Amino acid sequence: MFNNSLKKFINRKRETKGMINIDPLQAGGILTEEARRALIEWGDGFSVCDFCQGKLEEIKNPPIYDFIRETLPKFIGADVVCLTNGAREGKFMITHALAKSGDFIIIDKNAHYTTYVAAERAGLKIKEISNSGYPEFKIDVNKYEEAINEIQSEKGHMVLILLTWPDGNYGNLSDAKKLAEIAKKYNIPFLLNTAYAIGRMPVNMNELGADFVIASGHKSMASSGPIGFIGMKKKWEEIIMKKSQYFKKKEIENLGCAARGVSIMTLMASFPNVVERIKDWPNQVKKAQWFSEEMEKLGIKQLGEKSHQHDLMFFESEKLHQISQKHKRGAYFLYEQLKKNNIWGIKPGLTKNFKLSTFATTKEELEKVLKTFEDILKEN
Numbered sequence: 474m475f476n477n478s479l480k481k482f483i484n485r486k487r488e489t490k491g492m493i494n495i496d497p498l499q500a501g502g503i504l505t506e507e508a509r510r511a512l513i514e515w516g517d518g519f520s521v522c523d524f525c526q527g528k529l530e531e532i533k534n535p536p537i538y539d540f541i542r543e544t545l546p547k548f549i550g551a552d553v554v555c556l557t558n559g560a561r562e563g564k565f566m567i568t569h570a571l572a573k574s575g576d577f578i579i580i581d582k583n584a585h586y587t588t589y590v591a592a593e594r595a596g597l598k599i600k601e602i603s604n605s606g607y608p609e610f611k612i613d614v615n616k617y618e619e620a621i622n623e624i625q626s627e628k629g630h631m632v633l634i635l636l637t638w639p640d641g642n643y644g645n646l647s648d649a650k651k652l653a654e655i656a657k658k659y660n661i662p663f664l665l666n667t668a669y670a671i672g673r674m675p676v677n678m679n680e681l682g683a684d685f686v687i688a689s690g691h692k693s694m695a696s697s698g699p700i701g702f703i704g705m706k707k708k709w710e711e712i713i714m715k716k717s718q719y720f721k722k723k724e725i726e727n728l729g730c731a732a733r734g735v736s737i738m739t740l741m742a743s744f745p746n747v748v749e750r751i752k753d754w755p756n757q758v759k760k761a762q763w764f765s766e767e768m769e770k771l772g773i774k775q776l777g778e779k780s781h782q783h784d785l786m787f788f789e790s791e792k793l794h795q796i797s798q799k800h801k802r803g804a805y806f807l808y809e810q811l812k813k814n815n816i817w818g819i820k821p822g823l824t825k826n827f828k829l830s831t832f833a834t835t836k837e838e839l840e841k842v843l844k845t846f847e848d849i850l851k852e853n
């Protein structure tokens with residue numbers, strides 16, 4: 474009875490195959506050929522555990538040990554790296570390890586929803602730093618200092634400062650270095666959420682002055698996922714990676730083991746390619762800025778910081794919204810017309826506001842995207 478419906482997912486050609494993919498969620502997670510092969514080879518459950526002696530990160534064959542202990546820390550300028558099942562799990566592990574119920578976390582208003590739920594699950598009170606509002610929605614990190622003073626004057630206790638870098642809505646890159654100085658001044662640990670950064674652009678947590686970074690393999694490191702990691706300063710290792718008193722090799726915050734399967738193998742298989750693609754980041758930024766300018770020539774406005782420093786962008790179009798109000802397909806017309814032109818990634822039902830990413834696409838493909846928008850605006 475269940476078999477037939479489940480079988481539909483087998484041999485079903487994914488709709489994105491061969492399409493121009495501008496979905497911000499997917500652009501940095503598309504697998505490399507190497508990762509695709511690793512996916513088949515290591516797809517069986519617990520496949521990486523053949524040679525495990527009680528701790529995933531210590532497996533020498535496949536070379537997870539070297540990857541976690543040396544390669545990744547060097548790559549992001551961290552003292553210590555610990556694997557997680559994603560960025561959100563990293564946030565939860567950190568907040569849970571640091572917090573006592575009723576403590577504060579200070580976060581930016583552009584934070585991802587997973588920041589909220591991780592903090593909620595850890596029993597933290599959330600203090601938001603507002604953004605500048607329409608049209609740039611910038612975060613002024615000086616406001617964190619005001620918030621710290623406010624909480625201190627009310628005798629509240631803060632355990633963490635968090636900045637989303639860039640945020641997942643507008644792709645804004647706020648002044649992380651400056652915030653690190655503020656955090657240091659008040660001796661509050663500083664977590665930089667780099668789910669949209671590590672794997673796309675150069676990130677060095679030591680240079681930035683963060684205590685923690687969190688990364689997402691399936692968001693930005695060409696991995697199947699779910700997988701991510703925490704990069705941290707040495708001084709946090711014992712707190713975040715505290716061992717069970719019953720099982721001396723097992724860590725409490727990751728429930729003993731995190732990415733115990735194929736996801737770590739795709740992360741490692743793609744890694745050399747990820748290291749290479751980061752070198753191209755200045756060109757990625759140029760491409761995004763060019764695309765934004767061309768969209769604006771069509772009357773589609775880019776919100777968020779300008780000039781933009783990231784491939785994730787948020788657009789606004791009054792005209793597309795007006796078209797949707799009289800179009801027979803209503804709000805779905807934009808999604809459908811883009812799809813007909815082999816363009817994938819703008820959510821069905823969106824017309825006035827939508828996000829997209831230029832990360833996985835060539836300039837030629839983006840020219841086609843622009844031409845399609847131009848035609849849609851003209852023909853409707």
Ligand SMILES: *Cc1c(COP(=O)(O)O)cnc(C)c1O
Pocket residue numbers: 558559560561562584585587637639640641666668669688689690691692700701
């Ligand atoms: C996508 C995203 C996340 C969630 O990543 P997971 O690895 O799936 O937990 C967290 N924060 C930001 C800013 C994101 O864009």
